[in-house]
Amino acid sequence: MGGTFDPIHHGHLVAASEVQDIFDLDEVIFVPTGAQPFKLDRDVTTPEHRYLMTVIATASNPRFSVSRVDIDRAGITYTIDTLRDLRQTYPEAELFFITGADALSQILTWKDADELFSLAHFVGVTRPGHELDDAGLPEAGVSLLEVPAMAISSTDCRRRVAAGQPVWYLVPDGVVQYIAKYELYSRKRSVRNEVRDG
Ligand SMILES: Nc1ncnc2c1ncn2[C@@H]1O[C@H](COP(=O)(O)OP(=O)(O)OP(=O)(O)O)[C@@H](O)[C@H]1O
Numbered sequence: 001m002g003g004t005f006d007p008i009h010h011g012h013l014v015a016a017s018e019v020q021d022i023f024d025l026d027e028v029i030f031v032p033t034g035a036q037p038f039k040l041d042r043d044v045t046t047p048e049h050r051y052l053m054t055v056i057a058t059a060s061n062p063r064f065s066v067s068r069v070d071i072d073r074a075g076i077t078y079t080i081d082t083l084r085d086l087r088q089t090y091p092e093a094e095l096f097f098i099t100g101a102d103a104l105s106q107i108l109t110w111k112d113a114d115e116l117f118s119l120a121h122f123v124g125v126t127r128p129g130h131e132l133d134d135a136g137l138p139e140a141g142v143s144l145l146e147v148p149a150m151a152i153s154s155t156d157c158r159r160r161v162a163a164g165q166p167v168w169y170l171v172p173d174g175v176v177q178y179i180a181k182y183e184l185y186s187r188k189r190s191v192r193n194e195v196r197d198g
Pocket residue numbers: 002003004005006010011012015098099100101102103104125126127128150151152153154155156
């Protein structure tokens with residue numbers, strides 16, 4: 001499951017858990033993005049903070065892990081590169097890529113969209129406020145799955161912290177504490193979504 005995870009929240013975790021169960025996956029790998037091409041004009045928390053929050057959030061689940069593959073690669077993060085890198089690490093594995101309904105609706109605009117479906121099977125999951133639709137996507141390459149509705153977004157979590165409102169129970173407890181410890185979202189800790197040179 002790829003994501004900016006700024007911060008990771010229970011919507012991500014419930015979706016991943018549900019896909020793991022229904023598709024009987026050995027492992028769900030959370031892949032925090034480097035510079036997401038559609039978010040280059042935003043302030044985004046540094047990759048190390050987003051990576052560490054994702055590690056904290058997933059640590060207790062034996063089937064969850066976190067990959068640095070996107071944050072360690074220079075340049076813009078494209079899923080085509082994510083999948084190629086993961087294929088190298090897991091040459092025998094059947095790869096699935098989990099996306100929420102909002103991300104799925106944009107997938108045809110992603111880099112090398114045609115090739116994406118030969119590298120992984122995409123699982124689109126429901127998300128409150130977004131229509132889950134696979135129109136135009138290759139039938140064999142995509143499955144749609146209804147997951148328990150969690151009306152949570154990272155944007156709302158960031159806004160709540162900035163306004164001094166609690167994010168308890170929207171994000172895992174360790175992530176609440178991590179955000180407080182590093183004063184994320186309340187003080188100037190994010191940087192323009194930088195494209196790192198090689
Ligand atoms: N509440 C949710 N339910 C289901 N899927 C979700 C939910 N929130 C995010 N996702 C999916 O998880 C992936 C990573 O999402 P991302 O890290 O961008 O979170 P976000 O809440 O959408 O962030 P932001 O509000 O900053 O855009 C995307 O595929 C997204 O569609």
